[in-house]
Amino acid sequence: MSCMYCDAHNETRNKILIEVGTLAHGSTLFILKNQNHLGRIVVALPVHRQEVYELTEDERSNFFADVADAAQACAELFHPDKLNYGIFGDGVPHVHMHIVPKYKDGLQWGHFFWDKGLEEVSLSDKEYAKMVNDYKAKLGIK
């Protein structure tokens, strides 16, 4: 099976993610269709690397700059009480950072975040489109 962050036609990718576009330092920004943490996004490295230690210094620096920009946009758009950041990759071994807005007294506040076993929260097509446009406007993505 192809890597969903490298292959735009990957079936799983189109089932669970919406591509927003390319960030200033080359990474790709995605919205998770499962919005159980409102505003949740993923920033994917533009090249296929499995582990953070495989990145060159430039790749690390560019990736983290994109993560910071995306995180700031998330904070400004959704006003969470705290952002969580996660790199896992057991399922998809391509370096990508989950950016998860957490809200006081909301889902998993005070704990790490996870998906498994939770009911998915889907938005309407119109709401996803607005979220994509809001992120694009905040981040200057065309």
Ligand SMILES: [Zn+2]
């Ligand atoms: Zn990949």
